[in-house]
Amino acid sequence: MTRHIYLDNNATTALHPEVLEEMLPFFREHFGNPSSIHWAGRRVKTAVEEAREQVAILVGCDPSEVVFTSCATESNNMAIKGVAAARQALGNHIVTTTVEHPSVITPCVYLEHQGFKVTTLEVDNEGMLDQKALEAAVTDSTILLSAMYANNETGTLFPVREIGELAARKGICFHCDAVQAAGKIPLEWKNSNIHLLSLSAHKLQGPKGIGALIIRKGTKIFPLLHGGSQERNRRAGTENVAGIVGFGKACELATRTMATDSVRIAELRDRLERGIMETIPGVSLNGHPLKRLPNTSNLSFLEVKSDSFLFNLDLAGIAASSGSACSSGALKTSHVLKAMGIGRGAIVGNIRFSLGPGNSDADVDYLLDILPAIVQRLRGTDAAS
Ligand SMILES: Cc1ncc(COP(=O)(O)O)c(C=O)c1O
Numbered sequence: 001m002t003r004h005i006y007l008d009n010n011a012t013t014a015l016h017p018e019v020l021e022e023m024l025p026f027f028r029e030h031f032g033n034p035s036s037i038h039w040a041g042r043r044v045k046t047a048v049e050e051a052r053e054q055v056a057i058l059v060g061c062d063p064s065e066v067v068f069t070s071c072a073t074e075s076n077n078m079a080i081k082g083v084a085a086a087r088q089a090l091g092n093h094i095v096t097t098t099v100e101h102p103s104v105i106t107p108c109v110y111l112e113h114q115g116f117k118v119t120t121l122e123v124d125n126e127g128m129l130d131q132k133a134l135e136a137a138v139t140d141s142t143i144l145l146s147a148m149y150a151n152n153e154t155g156t157l158f159p160v161r162e163i164g165e166l167a168a169r170k171g172i173c174f175h176c177d178a179v180q181a182a183g184k185i186p187l188e189w190k191n192s193n194i195h196l197l198s199l200s201a202h203k204l205q206g207p208k209g210i211g212a213l214i215i216r217k218g219t220k221i222f223p224l225l226h227g228g229s230q231e232r233n234r235r236a237g238t239e240n241v242a243g244i245v246g247f248g249k250a251c252e253l254a255t256r257t258m259a260t261d262s263v264r265i266a267e268l269r270d271r272l273e274r275g276i277m278e279t280i281p282g283v284s285l286n287g288h289p290l291k292r293l294p295n296t297s298n299l300s301f302l303e304v305k306s307d308s309f310l311f312n313l314d315l316a317g318i319a320a321s322s323g324s325a326c327s328s329g330a331l332k333t334s335h336v337l338k339a340m341g342i343g344r345g346a347i348v349g350n351i352r353f354s355l356g357p358g359n360s361d362a363d364v365d366y367l368l369d370i371l372p373a374i375v376q377r378l379r380g381t382d383a384a385s
Pocket of ligand 1: 010011070071072073074076101103148150151152177179180199200201211
């Protein structure tokens with residue numbers, strides 16, 4: 001029987017069994033609408049507010065600053081379009097970076113079409129943001145800066161504290177996509193100058209289809225969805241109660257286990273990388289070697305194509321991914337690695353292993369056992385094609 005080893009936790013994570021248990025009653029007996037004032041509504045309203053507190057504890061914010069959304073894509077859209085609309089009387093300039101997730105880049109492109117000006121900052125070859133370039137990019141009309149906490153492809157961590165200090169000095173609103181950082185490393189919120197923080201439950205063992213935008217008190221932002229008065233008039237629509245309850249439980253678990261999990265996962269990740277580097281020549285690491293998430297390893301295998309590599313890994317039961325995804329037969333180049341100035345050969349042979357709480361030493365042993373033969377075989381075929 002083929003083993004199934006999941007090393008794609010930056011794409012999504014398995015739902016934690018305790019999260020599922022917590023959610024089930026809200027699909028069965030607790031069906032009320034949290035806006036209803038009768039017993040059925042009050043019961044679920046209480047659960048939503050408890051979950052809000054659990055999310056707030058993980059972030060270190062006030063529960064009133066948590067706005068539930070349908071996913072981080074919505075949170076990012078709301079942050080960028082909502083702040084642009086609310087602050088347009090102050091200016092029309094937005095600053096972001098080349099390595100953001102498409103759910104940040106695309107709303108910025110949309111706003112450009114609406115007449116806003118967008119500056120997209122370059123990163124260096126380790127995926128790090130140049131703060132001098134950031135300072136130079138800010139003008140009197142800059143109203144918003146959107147820079148991520150941790151990169152989803154490489155795990156590189158931006159210096160969010162310093163970026164926030166600059167934003168505060170210049171009077172700019174700072175939005176930070178913290179989707180990949182939440183649940184893996186402690187988040188800077190309390191003493192930071194981040195105004196808006198995007199989160200997604202399914203990246204931290206919670207359910208899909210639920211996210212949050214943390215909005216610091218006093219931040220001017222327009223809603224994306226207009227309708228009812230849910231989420232204190234900041235996000236209309238009947239709440240995804242089961243999703244919210246699951247998100248809250250996932251945050252509670254992460255708050256409790258993150259410190260020990262991240263040390264264990266980083267050890268596994270480092271052993272995986274060491275093992276690969278020692279047995280397979282022509283492998284390089286993409287991203288910052290130290291300032292990165294504990295679970296992410298983005299490697300380039302020279303003379304290998306990532307689509308055939310992923311296919312062979314899949315045949316061996318290993319789920320991993322690549323920023324250079326193959327869609328409809330064509331290899332799409334990773335915009336992140338391209339922005340880092342990584343050479344084409346290294347981009348083409350790029351694989352991301354992203355570990356999670358479910359991974360064990362045995363998973364790493366198995367991968368290290370089968371990988372050299374796969375790479376050797378592919379180097380014979382891929383290099384020739
Ligand atoms: C950095 C980052 N931002 C945003 C998203 C979008 O999250 P969601 O799936 O909740 O829309 C992802 C998902 O991969 C991500 O990695």
